[in-house]
Amino acid sequence: MxxxxxxxxxxxxxxxxxxxxxxxxxxxxxxxxxxxxxxxxxxxxxxxxxxxxxxxxxxxxxxxxxxxxxxxxxxxxxxxxxxxxxxxxxxxxxxxxxxxxxxxxxxxxxxxxxxxxxxxxxxxxxxxxxxxxxxxxxxxxxxxxxxxxxxxxRVADFPFRADKGDHAVFLGRMCPDKGLCQAIDATRAAGVRLVIAGKWSEPAEQEYFRQEVEPRLGQGVEWFGEASWRQKTELLGAARCLLFPIQWEEPFGMVMIEAMACGTPVVALRRGSVPEIVTDGATGFICDEVAQLPAALDKAAALEPGRCRLEARRRFDxxxxxxxxxxxxxxxxxxxxxxxxxxxxxxxxxxxxxxxxxxxxxxxxxxxxxxxxxxxxxxxxx
Missing domain, CATH: 3.40.50 (Rossmann fold)
Incomplete structure (x- = not known):
């Protein structure tokens, strides 16, 4: 290996x-x-x-x-x-x-x-x-x-949590491809608090954070920083959903199956591997346009955490x-x-x-x- x-x-x-x-x-x-x-x-x-x-x-x-x-x-x-x-x-x-x-x-x-x-x-x-x-x-x-x-x-390593908070979470690198600015706009439109955790160690990531992300913080948008594995599972498990407004044809988004393993649904745009991972209406919502994200954020709270965990174990263990x-x-x-x-x-x-x-x-x-x-x-x- x-x-x-x-x-x-x-x-x-x-x-x-x-x-x-x-x-x-x-x-x-x-x-x-x-x-x-x-x-x-x-x-x-x-x-x-x-x-x-x-x-x-x-x-x-x-x-x-x-x-x-x-x-x-x-x-x-x-x-x-x-x-x-x-x-x-x-x-x-x-x-x-x-x-x-x-x-x-x-x-x-x-x-x-x-x-x-x-x-x-x-x-x-x-x-x-x-x-x-x-x-x-x-x-x-x-x-x-x-x-x-x-x-x-390893789905068994991820703590399952059935009781969810009212906030959404975003996890990803600080770069335009991940759609963080779209995530901020969508949560503000939906009136949902957003917690952001992500990697920002490289100069380009730090510059993107300073120019695009930092000015948007506050008013229901909270910066957590880079999360350890344990912190990541806690953030995912507590959220009503993972927000994944990906802006490119990403071949696989690990954070989606990590969220599902914690019993947390995914709200995402229809790009790359998203339709292969998320079962629309069951383990999350797949949107064709950014304008559809706020409504999906609102509906995500009604999805069953147990179904998300089951799908993760059945398909992505x-x-x-x-x-x-x-x-x-x-x-x-x-x-x-x-x-x-x-x-x-x-x-x-x-x-x-x-x-x-x-x-x-x-x-x-x-x-x-x-x-x-x-x-x-x-x-x-x-």
Missing amino acids: IAPPWFEIPPPAYGGIESVCGDLIEALILRGHEVVLVGAGRNGTSARFVATYRQPQGHRLGDPLPEIVHAAALPGILDDLDVDVIHDHTLAGPLLARGRETPTVVTAHGPVRGDLARYYRTMSRHVHLVAISNAQRTAAPEIDWAATVHNAV VTLMAARYEEVYRTACGQRPLRPRTFGAGRARTTTTGTESAVRHPHPEQPASPRGRQESRRPSRS
């Missing part, structure tokens, strides 16, 4: 790809697989861990070099491993897959358009490329997609995602059985590559199994 070098796994706050990787790893281990994770920082999973960077490189987002260095370390790492399949979640890593004997599965986590569509079209000749939504796949039908596997969460990726792995391996592996006894071992110093896991400042993962244990083999 090759994760990007930007955040630890699982991430302490922002990091959708890293959350998916962490949950998938734990689900695969529970299903009897041995997993090696290549990432950055400290290991918060039950997998064996190889770190290309001692510290995650999130502060360098936008700089291509950390991911290039991360990818360049892979051949040496893979030379020391005997694995059935490689699952790469990075952008640069698949460049090294051509000619590799071990099959490579690649998940396209971002938009597939322009140069990225051209890149993935070329890569699909050498890897098994997985889409995270049918919307993403439909936007690039010329690509040889191997499968569509929706992202997922990590156990389903793991089973679907197993099918992709078996196809990539030519239908041959995945072989048992033993990568060393006991708890996962952590090493680093290159000039980085070796570190051992668990780290005294970070629990070995965050977010309730103490119950996840490597299954014994007969």
Whole structure:
């Protein structure tokens, strides 16, 4: 499992790809697989861990070099491993897959358009490329997609709350694509209080916040800041709805299934993967225009939280995602059985590559199994 070098796994706050990787790893281990994770920082999973960077490189987002260095370390790492399949979640890593004997599965986590569509079209000749939504796949039908596997969460980790407050919540990065200004306008028109939580660590995000968001605060619009995982679940669980007025064809919005897991409906615009995730009139409301959002905000309070939770568990739980990726792995391996592996006894071992110093896991400042993962244990083999 090759994760990007930007955040630890699982991430302490922002990091959708890293959350998916962490949950998938734990689900695969529970299903009897041995997993090696290549990432950055400290290991918060039950997998064996190889770190290309001692510290995650999130502060360098936008700089291509950390991911290039991360990818360049892979051949040496893979030379020391005997694995059935490689699952790469990075952008640069698949460049090294051509000619590799071990099959490579690649998940396209971002938009597939322009140069990225051209890149993935070329890569699909050498890897098994997985889409995270049918919307993403439909936007690039010329690509040889191997499968569509929706992202997922460990629904049991999310606290369910049936009693809701009167406010709406917005969670997302500070950028125009997320539709925060539209969310503010819609809640003011509906007379509903809005709580905003989001990532704003990059210069462009900070500039957007100062120019567009900060002047709009007050009068029922409250800025929370970047939320930890626990704070995020509390915010989602307490709200009458998640407001998701997305302004682009986002291939998958993790926050939608996180809200549903907390029993909170979603009010969204019909863009990207929204119609695949939200059941209109049951787990939320899908609007075709921004002008329809205030009425949907008003109606959201009448939706049943239990239905939202049920749909999240039935359609977007990590156990389903793991089973679907197993099918992709078996196809990539030519239908041959995945072989048992033993990568060393006991708890996962952590090493680093290159000039980085070796570190051992668990780290005294970070629990070995965050977010309730103490119950996840490597299954014994007969």
